[in-house]
Amino acid sequence: MSELEKEIIGSWFEIKSNTENITHLRDYFKLSDVEIKNTILKLHESVEDGIIEYKKKAFEKPFSIINSLNFDSTAIPLLKEVANNINCLTYVILLQRLISKKVIKPKVLLDQDKDKEEDEIEKNYSVAKVGEIVKEIQDEIKAQPDLKSNKNVTNILIQVQKYKKELESIKKILPNLPPDKQENFRTNSKDAINDILSKLVTSYKALKKETDGMQENSKKLHIFETYDFSPIVELLKKQAEISDRIKVTFNFADREKFKILETVRTIKVFDGKIKEWLKKEYDYYHNVSLSESGKREVSRHFCLEIIRLLEKLNV
Numbered sequence: 001m002s003e004l005e006k007e008i009i010g011s012w013f014e015i016k017s018n019t020e021n022i023t024h025l026r027d028y029f030k031l032s033d034v035e036i037k038n039t040i041l042k043l044h045e046s047v048e049d050g051i052i053e054y055k056k057k058a059f060e061k062p063f064s065i066i067n068s069l070n071f072d073s074t075a076i077p078l079l080k081e082v083a084n085n086i087n088c089l090t091y092v093i094l095l096q097r098l099i100s101k102k103v104i105k106p107k108v109l110l111d112q113d114k115d116k117e118e119d120e121i122e123k124n125y126s127v128a129k130v131g132e133i134v135k136e137i138q139d140e141i142k143a144q145p146d147l148k149s150n151k152n153v154t155n156i157l158i159q160v161q162k163y164k165k166e167l168e169s170i171k172k173i174l175p176n177l178p179p180d181k182q183e184n185f186r187t188n189s190k191d192a193i194n195d196i197l198s199k200l201v202t203s204y205k206a207l208k209k210e211t212d213g214m215q216e217n218s219k220k221l222h223i224f225e226t227y228d229f230s231p232i233v234e235l236l237k238k239q240a241e242i243s244d245r246i247k248v249t250f251n252f253a254d255r256e257k258f259k260i261l262e263t264v265r266t267i268k269v270f271d272g273k274i275k276e277w278l279k280k281e282y283d284y285y286h287n288v289s290l291s292e293s294g295k296r297e298v299s300r301h302f303c304l305e306i307i308r309l310l311e312k313l314n315v
Helices: 004-016 024-029 033-047 050-069 076-100 106-126 127-143 144-148 151-176 179-219 231-258 260-289 292-312
Strands: none
Touching: 004 231, 024 076, 024 231, 033 050, 033 076, 050 231, 050 260, 050 292, 076 144, 076 231, 076 260, 076 292, 127 144, 127 151, 144 151, 151 231, 151 292, 231 260, 260 292
């Protein structure tokens, strides 16, 4: 077994041991801020065919380098750069695999946990959040004056007035109370304010369900919940394995500086296989969505979710 093949096997073995956990993947790949930003940019640029477009372009680069090396050596300084870009591709594919396995819960599906989040709002009654609600309601009334007659809007405005009165009462009474009675007064005032804010938030939720009901229902029918992507999980694993093979091969050729063309040519055999796998993946998107526009939408959503994950790494 050649030294190159040993490195290829060893690299993939290390990656395989980290493929089932997003934290382990992140720690293994350790992408730099520049690599993350560049990858996000390339994903954003893949506006037509989404993740398939991104992967096609990324896979095409090393094979174009191999073709150019058939004629001259000017592409040799690019070997390391291409290897680094392909490493980012491997990471993206493995993130896509975890999304397809539902190991990673996409943001759009996380939005369905808003009821839990809103329950927390009702428990904590964030004054800042209430201020946002009031501002939103005021803006909506300006845009739609008829909304002022809505019962939920009316109740929100009533609770706002009660809230202001309660605050004024606290300011007037609390400073004049004996110290031994202040704590009990604070507790009672807090309970009163919480009751007011609870009613305000409840009315706000009811209003949003009333005005945005159709929109909220459509969100629940998101692609990642509607379609089963488990059939492409193994396909994505194969793509990632070949992607890593390309990275290791290019790094090996760049490091050894010996028989460079002969070394990088060893991956040429996978060019047709990669194209076949990408076509098979895209065909699957068509099969589940039943349309050309549907398959592009699926592919673009994979891009969007991976961009979100990468942006979290770059925080």
